[in-house]
Each structure stands twice: as C-alpha cells, then as structure tokens.
Amino acid sequence: MKKADELSVLCDCKTCVLVYDEDKAAPEVFPSHAEAVDILNQFKSMPELGQCKEVMNQKGFINKRIDxxxxxxxxxxxxxxxGEIRSLLHKTMHGDLSGLIGxxxxxxxxxxxxxxxxxxxISKRMAKIHSQAPAPAPCVATGIIDMGSHALYPAPPQQESQLDMVRSGVDLNTLVYGGYTGANFSSNDMMMQM
Incomplete structure (x- = not known):
C-alpha cells in the first residue's frame, strides 16, 4: 500500500489496492473504500482495448523478465x-599460434x-584521418599548392647523404663496418670506394 501511494505521487496517477485475506471477509482497501470504487468504475468504463493495454498477470511479468x-x-x-577473440588475435600477432590449434x-x-x-x-579510421589532414600551404610566389618541395622542408645534410646512399643501393652495413663517420660523400664516391 505504501508503494502504491508512492507510485501515485511519482506518476501522478490514481492507484488502488485490494488485499484479500483468507481469515477476513472484507478486503483491505487503499486509499479508501469510496476512492477504490471510483477508480475501479472508471477502469470498467474504459473500452476493452484500453483495459487490456497495460494489464499483465504474474505469468506475463515473469516471461517478460525472463526474456x-x-x-x-x-x-x-x-x-x-x-574479448576472447581479441586476446587470441593479439597473441597470434605476437607469434603465439598455439591458440589457433584445435x-x-x-x-x-x-x-x-x-x-x-x-x-x-582500421580502414575507416585511416580514411577519416586522411580526410582531416591539413592541406599543404600555398606557395607565396606563384599561388599554387606546393606538395612538399625540398625548399620548404629541407633535410639536414647528413641525413640527405645517407638517404641518397640507401636509394643508390649502398649497403649500410658496409658503411658502418667500413668506418663511415658521416662525412659528406656523394653516393657515386661511395660506390667507387667499394
């Protein structure tokens, strides 16, 4: 009865409760006998479809709860x-293929x-990142877009010469073990020394 009172206040609706006891001839009624009769008469005067719309018996309630x-x-x-598949994939990427067996x-x-x-x-994320990348700055002299010339982004001389060596096919291991100290040799000079 206390819950019915709270429900009527919270939902701003009329509630009534009839509790039948085996030992008593008349049921206990909430909020009062006259109000309960009024609420029940209003309910009975509703169309049959409206009465059954929100009605649920215990079996229906339990079935709904089970679902x-x-x-x-x-x-x-x-x-x-x-989670198990993600863990398996993570282990597999690190060389542990034992999870795939069986x-x-x-x-x-x-x-x-x-x-x-x-x-x-991953493809969607990469596409999103590429679409959000800032556009290259326009060239001041001509007004055209410069797609990253060496003039805008110069590389340090040492790194550039090492890159040239790699592009021309010079073996870096030979350079390291042969005593290359970072002097500015051209790739042709290095190939002649070898």
Whole structure:
C-alpha cells in the first residue's frame, strides 16, 4: 500500500489496492473504500482495448523478465566471445599460434569475421584521418599548392647523404663496418670506394 501511494505521487496517477485475506471477509482497501470504487468504475468504463493495454498477470511479468534476462545473457556471451577473440588475435600477432590449434570451423569463422570487422574499422579510421589532414600551404610566389618541395622542408645534410646512399643501393652495413663517420660523400664516391 505504501508503494502504491508512492507510485501515485511519482506518476501522478490514481492507484488502488485490494488485499484479500483468507481469515477476513472484507478486503483491505487503499486509499479508501469510496476512492477504490471510483477508480475501479472508471477502469470498467474504459473500452476493452484500453483495459487490456497495460494489464499483465504474474505469468506475463515473469516471461517478460525472463526474456530481458536472456537478452542480457546473450549480450554478455557475445562480449565475452569478442574479448576472447581479441586476446587470441593479439597473441597470434605476437607469434603465439598455439591458440589457433584445435579450433573448429565455426570458431575459425568467428575469428575470420572479427579480423574482417577490425580491418574495416582500421580502414575507416585511416580514411577519416586522411580526410582531416591539413592541406599543404600555398606557395607565396606563384599561388599554387606546393606538395612538399625540398625548399620548404629541407633535410639536414647528413641525413640527405645517407638517404641518397640507401636509394643508390649502398649497403649500410658496409658503411658502418667500413668506418663511415658521416662525412659528406656523394653516393657515386661511395660506390667507387667499394
């Protein structure tokens, strides 16, 4: 009865409660006998469709609750499987293939599906990052867009000569073990020394 009173205040609606006891001839009534009769008469005067709209018996309530709990169990199971697959993929990326041994076709299909989903997600993120990248600054002299000339972004001389050596096919191991100290040799000079 206290809960019915709280419900009527919170929802701004009329509530009544009839409690039948085996030992008593008349039921206990909330809020009062006259108000309960008025509420029940209003309910009976409603069309039949309106009366049944929100009515639920105990069996219906329990079935609805079971369905809701089953949805929660299924959601938790999916999240758990997703976590296990992510863990398996993480171990596999680091060279531990033991988790793939003994998986059946259904489990391997789930792993493959998860890989596809992750690859699509990564592709979308990369596309978003590329679309948000700032445009190159326009060249002041001509007003055209400069796509990163050496004049705007000069490399340090030492790094440039090392890059030239790598591009021309010079073996860096030979340079390191041969005593290359970072002198500004051209790639042709290095190839002649070898």
């Amino acid at each position: 809701k709990l089953q949805e929660q169990v299924d959601k938790t199971r999916r999240e758990c499987e997703d 998986l059946n076709i259904e489990e391997l299909t789930k792993v493959g599906y998860k890989v596809d989903v992750l690859l699509k997600s």
